[in-house]
Amino acid sequence: MVKTAAGILAGGKSSRMGKNKASLTWNGDTFLHTLIDACRDFPEIYVSVDDREKYRDLSCTLVEDEEKEYGPLEGIYQVLKQMDAPYAVMLATDMPMISREFLKALVSNITGEEDCLVLRREGRPQPLCSVYAKRILPVVEHMRRNREHKPGLLFQRVNTRYLDLEELGFGEAVIANVNTPEEYEQLCFHYGRKLQEFAPRVREKLTHGKVMVCYLDGLGYRMYKNAADNGSVPFISRNFSVLPVRTVEPPVTNPAMATMITGELPYVHGIHSRKDREVLVPTLFAGRSGENTAFLEGDTRILKTELLPRLHAAAKGKGCDYWIYRDACKAASEEKEFIFAHFHEIDDAAHADGPFSSACMEKLKETDGYIEALSGIFKGEILLISDHGVHETGDGGNHGENPCSNGVYSYNIEDMLAVWGEHI
Known part of the structure; x- marks a missing residue:
């Protein structure tokens, strides 16, 4: 299996939620700590944050956004810069149902040939639950200079392979995410x-x-x-x-x-x-x-x-x-x-x-x-x-x-x- 790091993106504004999604509670822990635990099999774990001081008690490696308004591609960029592994699975912090078994199945599909291994759900790419190679850093740097922030543009410019969630044998619940208080309640109601x-x-x-x-x-x-x-x-x-x-x-x-x-x-x-x-x-x-x-x-x-x-x-x-x-x-x-x-x-x-x-x-x-x-x-x-x-x-x-x-x-x-x- 190709050596892979884990990057957790916790630097978003959570504007629709009204509070930091990383701090939401899930089965007695926060979303962020739940995801860190799911990533514990990875040799390197990075958490991308907007302000390092807010997360100083975390035991894993923190990387801080330099471009504060650039979006999730900034977090991906900072993790790729810091990591030693040739690949990293990048995860949004608002997906508490992700499990160790799911992550193992996802990264087992890395061949070493692709620049991005992008998960799809019902045909829709899931850029914040996908795998990125360290070697795409120059492409991301070029996009940052041009203020291009959409992961879809990145996927068009590098060797991207798509992997459907159904191929992994997991249902949609495993990557369920929340953006609003109502979605959080629904997630807790069904799966909490x-x-x-x-x-x-x-x-x-x-x-x-x-x-x-x-x-x-x-x-x-x-x-x-x-x-x-x-x-x-x-x-x-x-x-x-x-x-x-x-x-x-x-x-x-x-x-x-x-x-x-x-x-x-x-x-x-x-x-x-x-x-x-x-x-x-x-x-x-x-x-x-x-x-x-x-x-x-x-x-x-x-x-x-x-x-x-x-x-x-x-x-x-x-x-x-x-x-x-x-x-x-x-x-x-x-x-x-x-x-x-x-x-x-x-x-x-x-x-x-x-x-x-x-x-x-x-x-x-x-x-x-x-x-x-x-x-x-x-x-x-x-x-x-x-x-x-x-x-x-x-x-x-x-x-x-x-x-x-x-x-x-x-x-x-x-x-x-x-x-x-x-x-x-």
Whole structure:
């Protein structure tokens, strides 16, 4: 196999996304770190950036754009200049589905005769997921001098061979990329982390130390993003990696909570609606007792689990979440191994006033303060999780049920994307 380097292009403006795409979260890591990990088999890994200072903590080699407005061909040029290998696979940073196996299959097609090995999807070239030879540097330099920045012009001027994605035996998902917030949500919805992965994650972390789960009822991903953008969750947004997580159908509390605490889907755990209570499989509370676990609920027992929750009602002018928070502080000071605190009032505010209302944002700010205080006293890992989103309506919010002609319901994506947060 021809020696090949990897170049990751992270210097774009991400103008349609509204934030740096390299920093978007994917399955608990950033897009950029996910791609670096996929490239770990390459002997040389370069990351092309617009500002070296922003990426100083990366362990791989950074190359910085000289022509700041030249586009992705500038990043390709800088990697080609720096690398020792005769070829490099160049990758946009917004393709988190790329795998080691895909990259191995791609570069195994290099013969040494071509100047560019260009991947095509449905006949369309994919210049930011293709292979370039170091020997084309003079051609790229000439294009830079003439302010020609389109990779298609480069392919016309060098010995280019095209390779169709279908020939590699991979589906289109492997090179799925995102340019807008809506495309990011769709990618997470179809291919990202699922709510049934949460319970195994908690069980794994409990083998290493204490865990607190802060269950934020009704906090959909779009609601969280709006709150983060307007400063309503300053502590969480600074200190937690928060990503969209696909919930279950129907996206309501009982089925989603059951999936959250069992790792199973409704057809296994038996909770299909708000009316169902009896969980048919073991939950996170199996084998646990009040000696080592605090299970803190609102004023109603949502599910029948192995451990009875401690219920909390509004009192003394304070909502139930305040008293849940107070008991979570007490459990943390008692060094309980596992604390599960189900905060309800975000959902209440979203239904009453709408998920993007000032009342909902104020409730998020209050909850953010609870989590900041708990982080200061809990000697373990804190995980954030929610169960569903809330769809905005003219008079508040609902779960976005859209009746179909066959008698079933479909749901809006804002209801199906909850949040999963882990401490940075």
